[in-house]
Amino acid sequence: MMVSHGPPFRDRKDAGRQLAQALIGRAPENPLVLGLPRGGVPVAYEVACELDAELDIVFVRKLGAPGYEELGIGAVIDGADPQVVLNDDIIRQIAPNPAYIEAETRRQLREIERRRQLYLGDRQPASVGERNVILVDDGIATGGTVRAALKGLRKAHARKVLLAVPVAPPDVVQSLAAECDGIVCLASPDPFYAVGAHYMNFDQTGDAEVTHLLADAALHAAASRPGASTE
Template sequence: MKFADRTAAGRVLAEALETGVWVDPLVLGLARGGLPVAHEVALSLGAELDVAVARKIGAPGHPEFGVGAVTAGGEPIFDAHALRTSGLTPEDLSSTCEAERREARRRLDVYRSGRAVRVTGRDVLIVDDGLATGVTARAALREAREAGPRRLVLAVPVGATQSLRHLGTEADLVVCPHERVDFRSVGRFYRRFDQTTDAEVLALLEQHRHD
């Protein structure tokens, strides 16, 4: 199974969510790749669309190997297994964590331009293009939880079975139309998986506000 692109994946995910009953829904696309998916979900549900930002904390010398994640305002979270495998402690990653927190703040400033987003009392759906380790999704879910949503949902078009199970302790509901044991990477489930740019994120947010 492969999606043509993130827009196609978003439509599949939206169909899986259409049967739900949503109270004042807010769809937060996990920047950046989650925004095209979240855009389709928000259109389908008639929901407000905005952005969530969580940054991966990479191992020293191997930034692509995520051992944790951090948001603009929340506490960093770490994958205990990844830390053990790498022989690292959270203290070893403090400077990397702060750099990623600064980047998360920068992105929020760019994407929201000072706009406040109301989360309290709403059904909040955190949407991404897929779920591998789930560390960035976990950070985003915890930050959203602190704002007091009525219900907190994680929604992805495809995800690793084990990670989906683990995040069931963070979200009130996890929705994933295509759950896979043999996951490996998100990109292998897409025919087109180009990097989403800041400009594309801003265009989608602007388009939604005028629809």
């Protein structure tokens, strides 16, 4: 794990560029860079451009607690067989009704489908089977969403999975180490507080920005391929 303590990131673009520099020499061969929408996509875009890599997104949604949607009781990752990963500690504390968990999972899968249509249209997400993957987010708080994504990538038979984030709590970084082949984390402060506390500008990333960045990254990757026309 690479950890360096520095000043707060200006914004997601700055964080992505710093993360990209840290990945030089550590990134696997011919990686597929996957951003967690929405906030992870601007960070992943900078990484993909620096590495001349393909960029796509992985659809994961947090499962909110009853009456407290910001409190994650787990997460669901999309796929032919959607994976639900629950936070056992929180589940024990609040003991949500199983029917609530099932309904919340269906609700988040509907939101995933909405976003897939919005971001990808008729295009299918990139296949991760036998690919070297770099999973990128703008930061990690509890790790529930990222953990679900890592488990889903493993089930989809990714060859190697490297987790790359600008900032995360030390204990969460340690707990995620067993779920992937490596972690690059630029800052791991203790106490942690919140992801946004480490950014000067942490404005919400909109759907339009995600769509634009995916399209722009596709053009960048095409232009970087051997034999691509420079006219």
